[in-house]
Amino acid sequence: MSHVFELTDEQYKIIKEAAERSGRTPEDLFLAWAQEEETRYRRAHPTYYETDEWLRHLGVSEEEVEASKERVRREHEMPYDADA
Numbered sequence: 001m002s003h004v005f006e007l008t009d010e011q012y013k014i015i016k017e018a019a020e021r022s023g024r025t026p027e028d029l030f031l032a033w034a035q036e037e038e039t040r041y042r043r044a045h046p047t048y049y050e051t052d053e054w055l056r057h058l059g060v061s062e063e064e065v066e067a068s069k070e071r072v073r074r075e076h077e078m079p080y081d082a083d084a
Contacts, residue, residue, distance in 0.1 A: 007015070012026070019029035048054040055065050 015026045015029060019026045022029065024032070046057060048057060052065050052069070055068065056062075060068075
């Protein structure tokens, strides 16, 4: 699948000159910009799929992460008491 952007000659000239200054093609410059935007978005809107990742993001030490995992493991091993 491909898509086309329509630019005026002036717009393309600006992109081409910027690309030449950095030793890239206009296509490479555009791709680099898109990747930078994706990185900026991911930093601003992080997604964490594991609790460990979230804890590390919050600055929790590895020792504390491991201790938390151990507490959770022990809780899951404990029998469930419906009357408690």
